[in-house]
Amino acid sequence: MPPQTRRSRFPRVVIERESESESDRVSEDGLLSEDEDGGGGGGGGGGVISPLEAEAEAEAEAESESESGAAENENGRLGRRNKEGWSELDSWKEKEKEKEKEKKAHINISLKKVCKVCKGTGHEAGFKGATYIDCPKKPCFLCKMTGHTTMTCPHRVATEHGVVPARKNSRNSLDYVFERQLRTGIPTIKPAFVIPDQVDCAIIRFHSRRITCLEFHPTNNHVLLSGDKKGQLGIWDYAKIHEKTVYGSIHSCILNNMKFNPANDGTVYTSSSDGTISCTDLETGLPNLLMDLNPDGWHGPSNWRMLYGLDVNSEKGLVIVADNFGYLYLMAHGRVVNSAYFSPFTGSKILTTSQDNRIRIWDSIFGDLESPSREIVHSHNFNRHLTCFRAEWDPKDFSESLAVIGRYISENYNGVALHPIDFIDTSTGQLVAEVIEPNITTICPVNKLHPRDDIMASGSSRSIFIWRPKEKSERVQGKDVMKFKMSVCGKDGKKPKKKLEGRSDEDSDDYNSECKKPRGLGHNKQSICVNLTNGKNLI
DNA sequence: AGGGTATGATCCC
């Protein structure tokens, strides 16, 4: 027999159904009482819903009443952001907290469809076809401000892709003269037609865990190195497709970064979350342990040291690394900084990627390093299942303004939800190119541009893709989605049961009808290589 | 085909 106090502690439980007339009241101890069951076990049987799912019903109506008014007010504030926006976010959080407290007064169980994000009724978040509908009660997923959803985010629709110049009218005329004189010697951004935007070849399930970093060989143009979450090192000659190797015993966990030894391009330095730096011979795969920050093994997370950033100074023969206790602060960043890269030629600019969904450019010539000279809102949310996004400079762009970064948020491309790889002109914030491939439906957080060729390598989950610029003739046609056939080859050399067909604009309607996110590039197959060059099957 | 799950920054008490 339950103690007497239990009854008084339980809040009132109400069951609601899709139809308003069918509403069951449940006794206070959470069990259906006979006289209140609404007659009919069928109705009661539907009440197998966890109280957690059922919460938030109480305020749903009240919220929907206030929502229209609130929406108007909030829309009126769309233009304002930054500091004011963040305080809006705070007050929104306060309100949510208060609502949460009110909810605890009683529990409603609802059989109505509820939003998977806020558990409220009257709307549903999630994919409708290939378009994601946000929960209207949450701040914008892209810019993190309140008052609008991602769909209507001013940063999403802006031609300059959400640029916030941090420095406004702060220069005097001398600054402009100085800049103009200096800028005459600075080349313009590289033309868009050399941006690699067509998959040339790929390796599927090359690694057994997701890709964490990529590096092109400094002298051998067709060799790409890849690191994964397991600490393995992959070497792939993408010109020969089949020539690939995975060394499994370099590190015991995440291989975070790698750099070639400038004195000997047959060896590569790697840093890992296991706290070690290794110098590995690419021929033998034998690692030479240079440093171990955890020589005494595991003594809890507070003592474990992990190595992330890595660079090599050839003049002094030094390897520089950054660990999880290290500091490198410029830090007007609201969140964790995923990466920071010096510009490739002069090193005068720094490109950072922060988890607050913003890319920042810090210019040491035309600005100071106290504040970023530009902030660009860009969707690269943190997700624990993805490798962190890192915006990187194009090493071939002499203007030091072109950057590449994968996009988290999806866009509806002819009925297919795709995550483009964005090329951004950081001097203006304009989106120079959004690279997509209809068959790659997964996110590409790792992207590396070739130091000399117009080639890009992308890591998406466990797969690696090599991109090259589209043929000119294809560009003239002006079709973003081209018709092609793609073959996936089994590990045993047999062809897969099902051929994945590319699609053109004409047949995209098939995908619009009840389209859900299609499966990716056959990741679940024992496939190893694909080739997409205009229907030619090289395998 | 849909549910389970790996697993990390951040929030909150």
Added chain:
DNA sequence: TGGGATCCCTACCC
């Protein structure tokens, strides 16, 4: 201050 809950546009395996 620290640990548990939360986030909830992943990818893929069973």
